[in-house]
Amino acid sequence: MPSTFRARDLPQALSRGRDRVTGALQRRYPTVAVTGMTGAGKSELVDHLCGRPTPDDAPRPADPSGSAVLERRVRRGRRLTGFRFRVVPGENAATRLGALDQVFHDDPVDGVLHVVANGHATGRRAAGTTGAAPVSREEQLARELDDWTVTAHRIASMAVRRAHPTWLVVVVTKVDLYADDVDEVVRSYSPGSGTPFGDRLDELRALAGAAKLSIDVLPACSHLESLSALSAARRDAYLAALERRMAQLSGHV
Helix, strand or coil: CCCCCCHHHHHHHHHHHHHHHHHHHHHHCCEEEEECCCCCCHHHHHHHHCCCCCCCCCCCCCCCCCCCCCEEEEEECCCCCEEEEEECCCCCCCCHHHHHHHHHHHCCCCEEEEEECCCCCCCECCCCCCCECCCCHHHHHHHHHHHHHHHHHHHHHHHHHCCCCEEEEEEECCHHHHHHHHHHHHHHCCCCCCCHHHHHHHHHHHHHCCCCEEEEEEECCCCHHHCCHHHHHHHHHHHHHHHHHHHHHCCCC
């Protein structure tokens, strides 16, 4: 005899329905935190992944919810799949720590793109002022490592709490500035490289557990106006490789 639906069962049924819809959305559109220091090229990278490149001086979209995560972008693919990006402010933004807590604790993401620039991040003035500031490459490398240390602790904390693995891709940007040394620079940002950044990745993997966190390191290009036709082709190849890897990590292929 068929069971009779009771009114008191409605909230539980609705909850199950929401969970199914949320699960399907997360599989088709996983959430990705985009982290890294100010000037490393986070917003420009997301612009290109979303297919909407904008000039460097164009205003960036604010988060309508008022969240500390300043940018929310969506990439939609042809097979009803894509990514929901959460771009976290850089190291000299007052909202940064709150944004990191949001994407790694309050509403954990499915993956992370951490953007580094081999010391070539554009120097920014202190909060409250605009424009670029002169800064040495050595200073930027030190800031980059400090920025990563803060972010890595939160990634490790999130990874150990989750039942399913988390993925991390370290994206080395602005490779057009050192085109002849790309492979060497990418290796220097990789686990097991023996560099300060590589050592921090080794520590992160040990804290999170290799089964809980996958780590990839891939190059990307950023200075579009200065590129030759050959460089543009390389840029597109770098972005395509990054997109393929993100699709693999998210189960889209």
